[in-house]
Amino acid sequence: MVELSKNVAIADHEIELTAIRAQGAGGQHVNKTSTAIHLRFDIRASSLPEYYKERLLALNHHLVTAEGVVIIKAQEYRSQELNREAALARLVALIQQAMVIEKPRRATKPSRGAKLRRLEGKVRKGVTKALRGKVHP
Template identity: 60%
Template sequence: MLKLSNNVAIPDWELQITQIRAQGAGGQNVNKVASAVHLRFDVLHSSLPPFYKERLMALSDQRVSKEGVIIIKAQTFRTLEKNKDDALRRLKALILDAVKTEKVRRPTKPSKSAKKKRLDKKTQKGRTKALRGKVQL
């Protein structure tokens, strides 16, 4: 189960993870290529909320096809488990980036206590600077 938020998760049966072994792999990269992973996720036939599906389909990313299939390839690590985890992490990041909406903050005025605190701090700094270098008796 890939958890996206408190109320949204993707069940394991919707994720298709296949191990890819390139033909004719040899030399130093044989372990790296043998542990490569392709993760396939069908957006349209998933249990995601409609808002998530719309945002993912509108995304201009080469990993999302026109049919609504996301394919993520991972082969940076030598072990199969780490590549699976990497692919799942990248899928989660892709989905969360697609559905992220910016918060609109209203500009607020500083309160009276905040203004007073700022002024006190400012005057205290001024007194300290004024006394710097002077000998006190």
């Protein structure tokens, strides 16, 4: 059981974990042991609330396929247990990221004082540049 919040959790049978051989350096160890974890989580077939499903499916993320399946490959550790924990942690982080609602931006205008300070700065800069010219006797 993977806890997302006090009220929401994902049952273990909804997450498909497969041990596969990892890629990259590691010599004979990496060639003989299946320590990497391949996690698959079908959003549409899950028991998540509809609001969670909608937010996850609308999320434009490289881990979510067009069919609505989350695919995570964890292979950063040498042990299968640590990779399993890492994959589940990444799944939880993805779901929590989808649940964050950003505040809408309110357009603001610069104050009158800010406009005056900007114009005065421009005038000062122009005077400084004008003084850099050639000196005529």
